[in-house]
Amino acid sequence: MLDRTNTKALSATPVSGHNLKIERSGRLLLGVEQIVFGGDAVTAILGPNGAGKSMLIKTLAGLQKPDRGDVSWNGSTPSRDGYRKVGMLLQHPVLFRRSAIANVIYALKQAGQGTRDAQALAHEALDQAGLSAIADTSARLLSGGEKQRLAMARALALKPEILFLDEPTASLDPASTLRIEEMIGAAAKVGTIIVLVTHDMAQARRLSERVLLMHRGRIIEAGRTADFFDRPNTPEARAFAAGEILL
Amino acid sequence: MQSFADAFGEAFRLIASFDADLRAIVFLSLQVSLSAVIVAAIIGLPLGAFLAVSRFPGRTAIVVAITALMGLPPVVVGLIVYLLLSNSGALGPLQLLYTPTAMIIAQSLLITPIIAALARQTIEDLNDEYHQQMTLFGLTSGQRLVTLLWEGRFSLMTALLAGFGRAIAEVGAVIIVGGNINHVTRVMTTTIALETAKGNLALALGLGIILVSIAIAVNSLVFALRGTAERAAYA
Known part of the structure; x- marks a missing residue:
């Protein structure tokens, strides 16, 4: 099983970024001095489109190289070996041209599981996601909600220490959203650190302990979720929390 | 010279009787061209996939060269192999000249660029979609290639088909390195060329009809396979 992911020596958390900067043609896309994810169970990152939310989590997950600054996974530079422990659900998750169960088995085998263990763990993962009935259906034939749950089940099957989620419920109906939120809650309960990019303020309130508000590449406010919504500090946060459109 | 109607009639009689000579010619054609497709696939698919996912100085030049070689004249390939x-x-x-092996070598050279260039395009598109997810899975470059080739398997069949079509239909390369020796290296296209020159239009036409039928049959088979795959939504 994935015992070695739990050993202290190979731990990937806390995940932190220091002086991160990404610019494209003179425009600042990301400018974050210091960010650490380690303590809180669920952190929500809010902000308008183009605020740099996705870029921040992709940078921390090791998918995007910053122009300047460093990303650290428990003090070391991100390495491929650690990707299993630093999980990420992409905004448009890629499901392979195989059955639903084969998608999960593939990921588990890639992470070093033997065939037998991978099959057992994959069935367990689909079970928990409520997807057992469609285990043998081609992943490409699933509905939008099922696809997202499968991608989530696949990410969780790898037992990440930290999981970055890029708008996981952006185009889902309320029922599918609820299923995803339940999966997020269950993962957080067993100690997975969740970093959730979302446009849904109600979702941030429901799920998170901490909120970051990003605007034009920078983190302009960070705080406990209750404080953020009740007593926002910056004018932008006040406007955002009041439901106004931030430009 | 026979009239066309007579030639057609004779051609269909030949096909219907399917005599030993005709069978040998058709069989050798398929053997040579299918072998060439297998060799070209073993070289061309990984090469195309490698060019699709890697970035190194000179890559664009290689891609341009391979794409240009898709239009390689068969007689030139025949001459080089000769x-x-x-x-x-x-x-x-x-001592391979005037053997079926020489013909396989020539046709492999001819169609490897076709398969490599088409595979590169297919895999490059697929890689755009997959690369972040594969990075998250921590795949090595080799594992990426294997994954992409498998994920693109149905589209890549079209590339193999294009290669087969080119190989089975060409005459310039096999006639130079094979020599069109009766019962040894005589294939459908070289026989058609020879028999037409001799004025024996019936045999030439009969072989022509078989050649076109094989092309249609192979295409239909691949389309049927793709259709099945798409219904199961694996493609």
């Missing part, structure tokens, strides 16, 4: 295999050539001691 020079290599002739007694004074680098591979002369192998």
Whole structure:
């Protein structure tokens, strides 16, 4: 099983970024001095489109190289070996041209599981996601909600220490959203650190302990979720929390 | 010279009787061209996939060169292989000239660029979609290639089909390195060329009809496979 992911020596958390900067043609896309994810169970990152939310989590997950600054996974530079422990659900998750169960088995085998263990763990993962009935259906034939749950089940099957989620419920109906939120809650309960990019303020309130508000590449406010919504500090946060459109 | 109507009639009689000579010619054609497709696939698919996912100085030049070689004239390939295999050539001691093996080598050279170039395009598109997810899975470059080739398997069949179509239909390369020797290296296209020159239109037409039928049959088979795959939504 994935015992070695739990050993202290190979731990990937806390995940932190220091002086991160990404610019494209003179425009600042990301400018974050210091960010650490380690303590809180669920952190929500809010902000308008183009605020740099996705870029921040992709940078921390090791998918995007910053122009300047460093990303650290428990003090070391991100390495491929650690990707299993630093999980990420992409905004448009890629499901392979195989059955639903084969998608999960593939990921588990890639992470070093033997065939037998991978099959057992994959069935367990689909079970928990409520997807057992469609285990043998081609992943490409699933509905939008099922696809997202499968991608989530696949990410969780790898037992990440930290999981970055890029708008996981952006185009889902309320029922599918609820299923995803339940999966997020269950993962957080067993100690997975969740970093959730979302446009849904109600979702941030429901799920998170901490909120970051990003605007034009920078983190302009960070705080406990209750404080953020009740007593926002910056004018932008006040406007955002009041439901106004931030430009 | 026979009239066209007579030639057609004779052609269909030949096909219907499917005599031993005709069978041998058709069989050798398929054997040579299918072998060439297998060799070209073993070289061309990984090469195309590698060019699709890697970035190094000179890559664009190689991609342009391979794409240009898709239109390689068969007679030029035949000439090059002839020079290599002739007694004074680098591979002369192998004594392969005027054998089916020489024909397979020539056709493989002819269609490897086609398969590599089409595979590169397919895999490059697929890689755009997959690369972040594969990075998250921590795949090595080799594992990425294997994954992409498998994920693109149905689209890549079209590339193999294009290669087969080119190989089975060409005459210039096999006639130079095979020599069109009766019962040894005579294939459908070379026989058609020879029999037409001799004025024996019936045999030429009969072989032409079989050649076109094989092309249609192979295409239909691949389309049927793709259709099945798409219904199961694996493609």
